[in-house]
Amino acid sequence: MQDAGYTIQDMAERCGMTAHTLRYYERVGLIQPVGRARNGHRRYSEADEAWLHFLHCMRATNMPIREMQRYAELRELGDATSLERRKILEDHRTAIATQIVELQQAHALLTHKIANYKKIEQRIRIGGPMIAEPEPDCSLAPAS
Amino acid sequence: MQDAGYTIQDMAERCGMTAHTLRYYERVGLIQPVGRARNGHRRYSEADEAWLHFLHCMRATNMPIREMQRYAELRELGDATSLERRKILEDHRTAIATQIVELQQAHALLTHKIANYKKIEQRIRIGGPMIAEPEPDCSLAPAS
DNA sequence: CCTTGACTTTGAGTGCGCTCAAAGATGTAC
DNA sequence: GTACATCTTTGAGCGCACTCAAAGTCAAGG
Numbered sequence: 001m002q003d004a005g006y007t008i009q010d011m012a013e014r015c016g017m018t019a020h021t022l023r024y025y026e027r028v029g030l031i032q033p034v035g036r037a038r039n040g041h042r043r044y045s046e047a048d049e050a051w052l053h054f055l056h057c058m059r060a061t062n063m064p065i066r067e068m069q070r071y072a073e074l075r076e077l078g079d080a081t082s083l084e085r086r087k088i089l090e091d092h093r094t095a096i097a098t099q100i101v102e103l104q105q106a107h108a109l110l111t112h113k114i115a116n117y118k119k120i121e122q123r124i125r126i127g128g129p130m131i132a133e134p135e136p137d138c139s140l141a142p143a144s
Numbered sequence: 145m146q147d148a149g150y151t152i153q154d155m156a157e158r159c160g161m162t163a164h165t166l167r168y169y170e171r172v173g174l175i176q177p178v179g180r181a182r183n184g185h186r187r188y189s190e191a192d193e194a195w196l197h198f199l200h201c202m203r204a205t206n207m208p209i210r211e212m213q214r215y216a217e218l219r220e221l222g223d224a225t226s227l228e229r230r231k232i233l234e235d236h237r238t239a240i241a242t243q244i245v246e247l248q249q250a251h252a253l254l255t256h257k258i259a260n261y262k263k264i265e266q267r268i269r270i271g272g273p274m275i276a277e278p279e280p281d282c283s284l285a286p287a288s
Numbered sequence: 289c290c291t292t293g294a295c296t297t298t299g300a301g302t303g304c305g306c307t308c309a310a311a312g313a314t315g316t317a318c
Numbered sequence: 319g320t321a322c323a324t325c326t327t328t329g330a331g332c333g334c335a336c337t338c339a340a341a342g343t344c345a346a347g348g
Binding site: 061080083093097099109118 | 248250
Protein backbone atom coordinates (compact mmCIF):
# COMPACT_ATOMS: atom_id res chain seq x y z
CA MET A 1 0.00 0.00 0.00
CA GLN A 2 1.25 3.49 -0.70
CA ASP A 3 -1.61 5.90 -1.50
CA ALA A 4 0.71 8.71 -2.65
CA GLY A 5 2.67 11.02 -0.38
CA TYR A 6 5.40 10.73 2.20
CA THR A 7 5.17 8.54 5.26
CA ILE A 8 5.67 10.14 8.64
CA GLN A 9 9.19 8.75 8.80
CA ASP A 10 10.09 10.12 5.40
CA MET A 11 8.75 13.48 6.33
CA ALA A 12 10.50 13.48 9.67
CA GLU A 13 13.83 12.94 7.93
CA ARG A 14 13.11 15.48 5.25
CA CYS A 15 12.25 18.17 7.76
CA GLY A 16 14.80 17.37 10.43
CA MET A 17 12.21 16.49 13.04
CA THR A 18 11.07 13.26 14.65
CA ALA A 19 7.81 11.49 13.87
CA HIS A 20 6.82 12.30 17.45
CA THR A 21 7.21 15.97 16.74
CA LEU A 22 5.18 15.78 13.54
CA ARG A 23 2.27 14.21 15.41
CA TYR A 24 2.67 16.75 18.18
CA TYR A 25 2.54 19.63 15.71
CA GLU A 26 -0.63 18.22 14.22
CA ARG A 27 -2.17 17.79 17.66
CA VAL A 28 -1.54 21.38 18.64
CA GLY A 29 -2.83 22.73 15.36
CA LEU A 30 0.41 23.79 13.73
CA ILE A 31 -0.50 21.68 10.76
CA GLN A 32 -3.98 20.78 9.53
CA PRO A 33 -5.03 17.14 9.85
CA VAL A 34 -2.86 15.36 7.38
CA GLY A 35 -4.10 13.05 4.61
CA ARG A 36 -4.34 9.34 5.31
CA ALA A 37 -3.61 6.18 3.38
CA ARG A 38 -6.36 3.56 3.32
CA ASN A 39 -4.80 1.88 6.35
CA GLY A 40 -5.07 5.06 8.38
CA HIS A 41 -1.40 6.00 8.17
CA ARG A 42 -0.51 9.61 7.55
CA ARG A 43 0.58 10.66 4.06
CA TYR A 44 2.24 14.03 3.71
CA SER A 45 1.99 16.13 0.55
CA GLU A 46 4.56 18.47 -0.98
CA ALA A 47 2.57 21.39 0.39
CA ASP A 48 2.78 19.86 3.86
CA GLU A 49 6.50 19.58 3.38
CA ALA A 50 6.89 23.23 2.49
CA TRP A 51 4.86 24.29 5.47
CA LEU A 52 6.72 21.98 7.82
CA HIS A 53 10.00 23.30 6.58
CA PHE A 54 8.83 26.77 7.34
CA LEU A 55 7.71 25.74 10.81
CA HIS A 56 11.04 24.07 11.41
CA CYS A 57 12.84 27.19 10.36
CA MET A 58 10.81 29.35 12.73
CA ARG A 59 11.31 26.96 15.64
CA ALA A 60 15.02 26.70 14.91
CA THR A 61 15.18 30.44 15.36
CA ASN A 62 13.30 30.35 18.64
CA MET A 63 9.84 31.39 17.67
CA PRO A 64 7.59 30.10 20.47
CA ILE A 65 5.02 27.44 19.59
CA ARG A 66 2.33 29.88 20.73
CA GLU A 67 3.28 32.36 18.08
CA MET A 68 3.50 29.70 15.44
CA GLN A 69 0.01 28.59 16.41
CA ARG A 70 -1.25 32.12 16.02
CA TYR A 71 0.34 32.37 12.61
CA ALA A 72 -1.04 29.02 11.48
CA GLU A 73 -4.48 30.07 12.63
CA LEU A 74 -4.37 33.30 10.63
CA ARG A 75 -3.08 31.40 7.65
CA GLU A 76 -6.25 29.31 7.66
CA LEU A 77 -8.27 32.48 7.39
CA GLY A 78 -6.76 33.52 4.08
CA ASP A 79 -5.47 36.72 2.56
CA ALA A 80 -7.53 38.98 4.79
CA THR A 81 -5.09 38.26 7.59
CA SER A 82 -2.07 39.26 5.55
CA LEU A 83 -1.31 42.34 7.61
CA GLU A 84 -1.34 40.59 10.92
CA ARG A 85 0.70 37.73 9.62
CA ARG A 86 3.21 40.09 8.17
CA LYS A 87 3.51 41.80 11.53
CA ILE A 88 4.30 38.49 13.17
CA LEU A 89 7.02 37.81 10.65
CA GLU A 90 8.43 41.29 10.96
CA ASP A 91 8.57 41.01 14.71
CA HIS A 92 10.28 37.69 14.45
CA ARG A 93 12.74 39.04 11.96
CA THR A 94 13.59 41.77 14.43
CA ALA A 95 14.07 39.18 17.14
CA ILE A 96 16.38 37.25 14.85
CA ALA A 97 18.45 40.34 14.12
CA THR A 98 18.86 40.88 17.85
CA GLN A 99 19.92 37.30 18.35
CA ILE A 100 22.47 37.56 15.58
CA VAL A 101 24.06 40.57 17.23
CA GLU A 102 24.27 38.80 20.59
CA LEU A 103 25.78 35.75 18.98
CA GLN A 104 28.31 37.79 17.10
CA GLN A 105 29.37 39.56 20.27
CA ALA A 106 29.73 36.26 22.07
CA HIS A 107 31.69 34.89 19.15
CA ALA A 108 34.14 37.76 19.37
CA LEU A 109 34.44 37.37 23.12
CA LEU A 110 35.20 33.70 22.77
CA THR A 111 37.81 34.34 20.13
CA HIS A 112 39.50 36.71 22.51
CA LYS A 113 39.37 34.28 25.41
CA ILE A 114 40.56 31.37 23.34
CA ALA A 115 43.60 33.38 22.29
CA ASN A 116 44.23 34.10 25.95
CA TYR A 117 44.12 30.40 26.77
CA LYS A 118 46.65 29.73 24.07
CA LYS A 119 48.97 32.21 25.72
CA ILE A 120 48.54 30.52 29.07
CA GLU A 121 49.26 27.14 27.53
CA GLN A 122 52.37 28.55 25.91
CA ARG A 123 53.65 29.83 29.24
CA ILE A 124 53.03 26.43 30.77
CA ARG A 125 54.89 24.62 27.98
CA ILE A 126 57.98 26.79 28.15
CA GLY A 127 57.83 26.88 31.91
CA GLY A 128 57.77 30.64 31.67
CA PRO A 129 56.59 33.10 34.27
CA MET A 130 53.30 32.00 35.74
CA ILE A 131 52.22 35.53 36.47
CA ALA A 132 49.05 35.52 34.46
CA GLU A 133 47.56 38.59 32.86
CA PRO A 134 44.94 40.38 34.90
CA GLU A 135 42.10 37.84 35.19
CA PRO A 136 43.42 35.09 32.94
CA ASP A 137 40.01 33.65 32.61
CA CYS A 138 36.77 35.42 33.02
CA SER A 139 37.83 38.97 32.37
CA LEU A 140 36.48 41.08 29.55
CA ALA A 141 34.01 42.50 31.94
CA PRO A 142 30.88 44.62 31.41
CA ALA A 143 31.52 46.61 28.28
CA SER A 144 33.82 44.34 26.29
CA MET B 145 25.25 49.01 56.52
CA GLN B 146 27.08 48.48 53.28
CA ASP B 147 30.25 46.39 53.77
CA ALA B 148 31.53 47.11 50.25
CA GLY B 149 30.26 45.46 47.08
CA TYR B 150 27.03 45.26 45.14
CA THR B 151 23.78 44.02 46.59
CA ILE B 152 22.04 41.17 44.84
CA GLN B 153 19.57 43.61 43.30
CA ASP B 154 22.31 45.84 41.98
CA MET B 155 24.09 42.89 40.52
CA ALA B 156 20.93 41.50 38.99
CA GLU B 157 20.37 44.76 37.16
CA ARG B 158 23.99 45.06 36.11
CA CYS B 159 24.04 41.58 34.65
CA GLY B 160 20.57 41.46 33.17
CA MET B 161 19.41 38.65 35.42
CA THR B 162 17.02 38.43 38.35
CA ALA B 163 18.10 38.05 41.98
CA HIS B 164 16.44 34.64 41.84
CA THR B 165 18.75 33.62 39.06
CA LEU B 166 21.84 34.85 40.87
CA ARG B 167 20.99 32.71 43.90
CA TYR B 168 20.20 29.81 41.64
CA TYR B 169 23.56 30.10 39.91
CA GLU B 170 25.29 30.09 43.26
CA ARG B 171 23.31 27.04 44.37
CA VAL B 172 24.27 25.03 41.35
CA GLY B 173 27.91 25.99 41.59
CA LEU B 174 28.18 28.38 38.68
CA ILE B 175 29.54 30.96 41.05
CA GLN B 176 31.51 30.38 44.25
CA PRO B 177 29.77 31.29 47.51
CA VAL B 178 29.61 35.03 47.41
CA GLY B 179 30.89 37.38 50.12
CA ARG B 180 28.47 38.55 52.82
CA ALA B 181 27.81 41.77 54.63
CA ARG B 182 27.65 41.60 58.43
CA ASN B 183 23.89 41.08 58.24
CA GLY B 184 24.29 38.01 56.07
CA HIS B 185 23.29 39.67 52.80
CA ARG B 186 25.33 38.89 49.70
CA ARG B 187 27.87 41.40 48.49
CA TYR B 188 29.18 40.96 44.99
CA SER B 189 32.68 42.06 43.94
CA GLU B 190 33.88 43.43 40.62
CA ALA B 191 35.38 40.02 39.88
CA ASP B 192 31.99 38.42 40.52
CA GLU B 193 30.49 40.89 38.10
CA ALA B 194 32.94 40.02 35.35
CA TRP B 195 32.32 36.32 35.83
CA LEU B 196 28.56 36.76 35.92
CA HIS B 197 28.67 38.79 32.77
CA PHE B 198 30.54 35.99 31.13
CA LEU B 199 28.01 33.45 32.35
CA HIS B 200 25.18 35.61 31.09
CA CYS B 201 26.82 35.86 27.73
CA MET B 202 27.21 32.10 27.48
CA ARG B 203 23.63 31.45 28.54
CA ALA B 204 22.33 34.08 26.15
CA THR B 205 23.96 32.10 23.38
CA ASN B 206 22.43 28.83 24.52
CA MET B 207 25.26 27.16 26.33
CA PRO B 208 23.58 24.59 28.60
CA ILE B 209 23.91 25.07 32.35
CA ARG B 210 25.65 21.67 32.48
CA GLU B 211 28.45 22.87 30.28
CA MET B 212 28.77 26.09 32.21
CA GLN B 213 29.05 24.05 35.38
CA ARG B 214 31.81 21.98 33.86
CA TYR B 215 33.64 25.11 32.83
CA ALA B 216 33.25 26.72 36.24
CA GLU B 217 34.55 23.56 37.86
CA LEU B 218 37.67 23.51 35.71
CA ARG B 219 38.19 27.17 36.35
CA GLU B 220 38.45 26.45 40.06
CA LEU B 221 41.28 24.05 39.33
CA GLY B 222 43.49 26.71 37.80
CA ASP B 223 45.74 26.97 34.77
CA ALA B 224 46.32 23.23 34.47
CA THR B 225 42.84 22.92 33.01
CA SER B 226 43.46 25.52 30.33
CA LEU B 227 43.35 23.06 27.47
CA GLU B 228 40.07 21.53 28.43
CA ARG B 229 38.49 24.88 29.08
CA ARG B 230 39.69 26.14 25.76
CA LYS B 231 38.08 23.16 24.08
CA ILE B 232 34.77 23.97 25.70
CA LEU B 233 34.96 27.53 24.44
CA GLU B 234 36.01 26.45 20.98
CA ASP B 235 33.12 24.03 20.77
CA HIS B 236 30.73 26.69 21.89
CA ARG B 237 32.14 29.13 19.41
CA THR B 238 31.47 26.58 16.69
CA ALA B 239 27.92 26.14 17.95
CA ILE B 240 27.48 29.90 17.83
CA ALA B 241 28.72 30.08 14.27
CA THR B 242 26.19 27.45 13.30
CA GLN B 243 23.42 29.33 15.01
CA ILE B 244 24.38 32.54 13.24
CA VAL B 245 24.11 30.83 9.87
CA GLU B 246 20.68 29.43 10.69
CA LEU B 247 19.49 32.79 11.88
CA GLN B 248 20.78 34.52 8.80
CA GLN B 249 19.01 32.05 6.56
CA ALA B 250 15.78 32.53 8.45
CA HIS B 251 16.23 36.28 8.26
CA ALA B 252 16.53 36.10 4.49
CA LEU B 253 13.52 33.82 4.25
CA LEU B 254 11.45 36.21 6.31
CA THR B 255 12.49 39.16 4.22
CA HIS B 256 11.31 37.30 1.18
CA LYS B 257 7.99 36.34 2.72
CA ILE B 258 7.37 39.81 4.08
CA ALA B 259 7.83 41.22 0.60
CA ASN B 260 5.33 38.69 -0.64
CA TYR B 261 2.80 39.79 1.96
CA LYS B 262 3.23 43.37 0.85
CA LYS B 263 2.34 42.32 -2.69
CA ILE B 264 -0.75 40.56 -1.47
CA GLU B 265 -1.82 43.60 0.51
CA GLN B 266 -1.28 45.74 -2.55
CA ARG B 267 -3.52 43.50 -4.61
CA ILE B 268 -6.19 43.71 -1.93
CA ARG B 269 -6.02 47.51 -1.78
CA ILE B 270 -6.34 48.05 -5.49
CA GLY B 271 -8.92 45.32 -5.78
CA GLY B 272 -6.68 43.66 -8.31
CA PRO B 273 -6.69 40.05 -9.41
CA MET B 274 -6.83 37.77 -6.41
CA ILE B 275 -4.96 35.02 -8.18
CA ALA B 276 -2.09 34.69 -5.78
CA GLU B 277 1.36 33.55 -6.75
CA PRO B 278 2.01 29.87 -6.29
CA GLU B 279 1.71 29.30 -2.54
CA PRO B 280 1.17 32.88 -1.38
CA ASP B 281 2.22 31.99 2.09
CA CYS B 282 4.36 29.15 3.12
CA SER B 283 6.26 28.54 -0.06
CA LEU B 284 10.01 28.74 -0.31
CA ALA B 285 10.14 25.08 0.30
CA PRO B 286 13.04 22.74 1.06
CA ALA B 287 16.06 24.35 -0.51
CA SER B 288 15.19 28.02 -0.39
C1' DC C 289 -0.35 -19.04 10.72
C1' DC C 290 2.97 -16.28 12.83
C1' DT C 291 6.32 -12.87 13.18
C1' DT C 292 8.05 -8.42 12.09
C1' DG C 293 7.85 -3.69 11.65
C1' DA C 294 5.77 0.57 10.76
C1' DC C 295 2.21 2.80 11.93
C1' DT C 296 -2.05 4.39 15.13
C1' DT C 297 -4.07 6.64 19.66
C1' DT C 298 -4.19 8.74 24.40
C1' DG C 299 -2.27 10.30 28.21
C1' DA C 300 1.56 10.57 31.03
C1' DG C 301 6.50 11.67 31.80
C1' DT C 302 10.90 14.25 31.15
C1' DG C 303 14.57 17.80 31.26
C1' DC C 304 15.68 22.34 31.37
C1' DG C 305 16.03 26.65 33.52
C1' DC C 306 14.31 29.19 36.12
C1' DT C 307 10.62 31.18 39.45
C1' DC C 308 8.13 31.53 43.39
C1' DA C 309 6.09 30.72 48.14
C1' DA C 310 6.66 30.81 52.97
C1' DA C 311 8.66 32.10 56.99
C1' DG C 312 12.03 34.73 59.13
C1' DA C 313 15.99 38.23 60.10
C1' DT C 314 17.72 42.89 59.76
C1' DG C 315 18.29 47.88 58.99
C1' DT C 316 16.05 52.53 57.78
C1' DA C 317 12.32 56.08 58.05
C1' DC C 318 8.71 58.18 60.39
C1' DG D 319 8.04 51.52 68.38
C1' DT D 320 6.42 50.04 64.33
C1' DA D 321 5.96 49.81 59.62
C1' DC D 322 8.45 48.84 55.45
C1' DA D 323 11.76 47.25 52.31
C1' DT D 324 15.27 44.10 51.44
C1' DC D 325 17.39 40.53 52.18
C1' DT D 326 17.85 35.28 53.88
C1' DT D 327 16.71 29.97 53.44
C1' DT D 328 14.51 25.61 51.70
C1' DG D 329 11.83 23.21 48.91
C1' DA D 330 8.26 23.15 45.76
C1' DG D 331 6.13 24.60 41.33
C1' DC D 332 5.93 25.99 36.56
C1' DG D 333 6.08 26.59 31.40
C1' DC D 334 7.92 25.00 27.43
C1' DA D 335 8.61 21.68 23.93
C1' DC D 336 8.91 17.75 23.28
C1' DT D 337 9.29 12.47 24.21
C1' DC D 338 7.79 8.22 25.41
C1' DA D 339 4.90 4.17 27.07
C1' DA D 340 1.19 1.14 26.33
C1' DA D 341 -1.94 -1.07 23.75
C1' DG D 342 -3.65 -1.82 19.40
C1' DT D 343 -4.09 -2.18 13.96
C1' DC D 344 -2.51 -3.58 9.61
C1' DA D 345 0.22 -5.56 5.53
C1' DA D 346 3.96 -8.15 3.91
C1' DG D 347 7.29 -12.09 4.19
C1' DG D 348 8.58 -16.78 5.35
